[in-house]
Amino acid sequence: MMAGITKIDLARTGNEAMAYAMKQVNPDVVAAYPITPATEIVQLFAQYVADGEVDTEYVPVESEHSAMSACIGSSAAGARTMTGTSSQGLALMYEMCYIAAGLRLPIVMADVNRALSAPINIHCDHSDTMGMRDAGWIHIFSENAQEAYDNMLQAVRIAEHESVRLPVLVTTDGFIISHGMERVATLPDDEVKKFIGPFKPGTMLLDVAKPITVGALNFTDFYFEHRRALVDAQAASVAVIKQVGREFGQKYGTAYDCIEPYQLADAEYAIVALGSTCGTAKVVIDQLRAGGVKAGMLKIRVFRPFPAAEIAAALAGKKSVAVLDRSDVLGGFGGPVFTEVRSALYQKPNAPLLADYIYGLGGREIDMEMIGSVFAQLQDGTAKPDSVQYLGVRD
Amino acid sequence: MATLKELAARGDKFTGGHRACAGCGATIAARQALLAAGKHKVVAGCATGCLEVVSTIFPYTAWNVPFIHSAFENAAATVSGVEAAYQSLKRQGRITENIKFIAFGGDGGTYDIGIQSLSGAMERGHDMLYICYNNQAYMNTGIQRSSATPRGCNTTTSPAGRKIPGKAQFRKDLTEIMAAHNIPYVAQCVIGNWSDFTRKVEKALDKGGAAFINILQPCRLGWGYKPELTAELGRLAVETCFWPLYEVEDGVYKLNATPKDKKPITDWLFQQERFRHLKQPANGAIVDEIQREVDQRWERLVRKCDG
Numbered sequence: 181m182m183a184g185i186t187k188i189d190l191a192r193t194g195n196e197a198m199a200y201a202m203k204q205v206n207p208d209v210v211a212a213y214p215i216t217p218a219t220e221i222v223q224l225f226a227q228y229v230a231d232g233e234v235d236t237e238y239v240p241v242e243s244e245h246s247a248m249s250a251c252i253g254s255s256a257a258g259a260r261t262m263t264g265t266s267s268q269g270l271a272l273m274y275e276m277c278y279i280a281a282g283l284r285l286p287i288v289m290a291d292v293n294r295a296l297s298a299p300i301n302i303h304c305d306h307s308d309t310m311g312m313r314d315a316g317w318i319h320i321f322s323e324n325a326q327e328a329y330d331n332m333l334q335a336v337r338i339a340e341h342e343s344v345r346l347p348v349l350v351t352t353d354g355f356i357i358s359h360g361m362e363r364v365a366t367l368p369d370d371e372v373k374k375f376i377g378p379f380k381p382g383t384m385l386l387d388v389a390k391p392i393t394v395g396a397l398n399f400t401d402f403y404f405e406h407r408r409a410l411v412d413a414q415a416a417s418v419a420v421i422k423q424v425g426r427e428f429g430q431k432y433g434t435a436y437d438c439i440e441p442y443q444l445a446d447a448e449y450a451i452v453a454l455g456s457t458c459g460t461a462k463v464v465i466d467q468l469r470a471g472g473v474k475a476g477m478l479k480i481r482v483f484r485p486f487p488a489a490e491i492a493a494a495l496a497g498k499k500s501v502a503v504l505d506r507s508d509v510l511g512g513f514g515g516p517v518f519t520e521v522r523s524a525l526y527q528k529p530n531a532p533l534l535a536d537y538i539y540g541l542g543g544r545e546i547d548m549e550m551i552g553s554v555f556a557q558l559q560d561g562t563a564k565p566d567s568v569q570y571l572g573v574r575d
Numbered sequence: 576m577a578t579l580k581e582l583a584a585r586g587d588k589f590t591g592g593h594r595a596c597a598g599c600g601a602t603i604a605a606r607q608a609l610l611a612a613g614k615h616k617v618v619a620g621c622a623t624g625c626l627e628v629v630s631t632i633f634p635y636t637a638w639n640v641p642f643i644h645s646a647f648e649n650a651a652a653t654v655s656g657v658e659a660a661y662q663s664l665k666r667q668g669r670i671t672e673n674i675k676f677i678a679f680g681g682d683g684g685t686y687d688i689g690i691q692s693l694s695g696a697m698e699r700g701h702d703m704l705y706i707c708y709n710n711q712a713y714m715n716t717g718i719q720r721s722s723a724t725p726r727g728c729n730t731t732t733s734p735a736g737r738k739i740p741g742k743a744q745f746r747k748d749l750t751e752i753m754a755a756h757n758i759p760y761v762a763q764c765v766i767g768n769w770s771d772f773t774r775k776v777e778k779a780l781d782k783g784g785a786a787f788i789n790i791l792q793p794c795r796l797g798w799g800y801k802p803e804l805t806a807e808l809g810r811l812a813v814e815t816c817f818w819p820l821y822e823v824e825d826g827v828y829k830l831n832a833t834p835k836d837k838k839p840i841t842d843w844l845f846q847q848e849r850f851r852h853l854k855q856p857a858n859g860a861i862v863d864e865i866q867r868e869v870d871q872r873w874e875r876l877v878r879k880c881d882g
Contacts, residue, residue: 249645253659255656388641
């Protein structure tokens with residue numbers, strides 16, 4: 181606890197934490213459509229609007245596609261803009277998500293990770309947001325409701341930074357975080373207001389004295405340069421993400437970075453994971469450590485921009501590493517996290533043996549025993565290099 | 576209503592130098608709409624399509640008002656977001672200007688792929704005018720059928736072949752669908768009657784709230800006619816009662832033009848290459864069907880307007 185700032189601890193679900201963060205951000209516009217398990221975020225926010233607790237113009241659109249379309253219009257108009265969704269809703273938005281990034285609009289979106297159809301399923305995996313890998317968004321995973329709250333506040337700063345101006349996706353894990361109740365420390369309203377500051381758009385459609393054209397047609401002579409500028413913005417965001425995470429730590433006690441090593445420095449065996457599974461894995465690692473096993477974890481908080489160099493450095497010299505992927509790349513070679521981590525390690529000195537474990541699709545439980553079995557396989561050599569295995573599925 | 580002299584003095588908000596075809600009706604609609612809106616500050620948006628493609632080739636733009644394009648099926652949702660931002664910032668005292676919002680979309684972006692987005696925005700009651708520049712097919716991608724394409728029409732996806740003589744279905748009546756949304760203002764217009772269009776754009780903006788105008792827009796390329804006939808073909812569509820000029824203001828129907836001598840539909844059809852195959856005697860029954868449909872729709876409309 182920092183001097184002068186009194187945090188308020190309350191029992192909240194992940195959805196409540198994200199909705200509360202949105203309330204405190206007090207965006208100018210929210211356009212959203214309900215979908216399980218993110219519905220509560222929309223409902224709670226609609227209630228804040230109905231009770232006059234925010235200044236937000238709330239647009240209850242008729243679909244997620246229109247939600248992101250309205251967010252694009254709103255953000256381009258010069259308004260601080262947020263939304264929330266999940267799974268099929270995000271998939272319906274994909275087209276517009278690419279456009280939001282291409283137009284350099286700092287929209288912040290809460291997504292509750294949920295499996296994609298078919299078969300239809302409402303539970304957690306990461307296949308929905310992994311579909312955003314190439315969309316140009318900054319992509320932040322949360323381990324628990326506290327991180328979801330903290331990430332939402334930082335996302336506003338990151339998205340709107342003048343050297344970034346990119347949309348940011350903050351995710352939680354469906355039901356595991358979204359509906360799990362935990363103690364969440366929240367900041368006072370005025371502190372959030374101070375932290376995020378006022379929105380200063382680079383250009384705004386509503387500045388009628390200076391007409392601009394947004395969304396112009398680019399042919400072969402300009403498209404490539406504009407897409408390249410997106411790459412540069414992603415690269416520039418790294419320093420901003422780190423700086424905002426450090427500042428958050430200095431002011432409020434918990435610092436954030438792109439990756440979070442856990443017992444990793446001297447670890448011989450490690451896992452790489454995202455989201456809520458990291459919480460379970462920490463307990464397993466503590467137990468293994470108590471039994472003398474040098475176990476550790478690399479948690480990836482920021483998946484886009486992918487912190488390749490940091491990951492390679494953090495994993496260098498480990499004996500063997502297992503990537504836990506909560507989604508699959510059908511017809512590909514391993515899950516999306518494995519593919520990226522392996523690419524980051526390629527041709528690096530002291531790269532460890534790397535194996536992939538795809539787990540938890542459609543909300544299939546991942547427990548301490550299963551994570552323990554992965555560490556056991558790393559130790560006894562049954563985790564083969566470059567192997568892709570499925571954890572917890574009936575063959 | 577603004578006089579021609581006043582309109583001429585306003586200065587174009589949709590400027591020349593764009594890449595539209597000679598005789599293009601879509602750009603006439605955009606230019607006249609923005610002239611008519613000239614007493615207001617305006618932000619415009621457009622669906623992907625001819626109008627957007629010809630007017631915003633980077634680094635150029637024909638739009639001398641703030642303009643946004645994001646995708647094909649969502650001009651209404653996108654502009655509804657701009658309008659929501661305006662409402663929010665205005666309420667918070669962060670902007671002081673009064674601004675009006677106009678979204679444009681072709682019949683593809685409006686009747687078909689964008690109807691959900693349009694319906695949603697109109698139901699929510701955003702303070703915006705949506706103008707469908709309706710040229711009755713997907714002209715930008717090369718003249719494919721839409722649900723606005725008339726019966727018997729030859730398009731590249733409803734070709735007049737040896738067995739099938741063009742589009743089998745009659746066109747959807749989107750103006751009536753929009754009227755069924757019970758929004759403050761719905762109207763039909765045509766290229767070739769500038770005063771009717773100007774008055775209706777003015778009225779739509781002055782009334783406030785959600786408004787929809789469906790302007791029939793002859794397309795030289797897709798319809799197949801000489802470029803100087805664009806306005807003439809628009810007027811003929813009114814004189815044959817194929818495209819009546821009417822408005823629905825707060826639920827009250829009003830006819831804005833009743834032809835003295837209603838011309839046969841063939842006067843309109845046979846000036847256009849897209850209906851040329853209907854001149855063949857074997858297709859006479861289709862022409863009769865088209866005439867009957869025009870008559871029935873006209874009579875239904877007249878009854879509504881007689882109240």
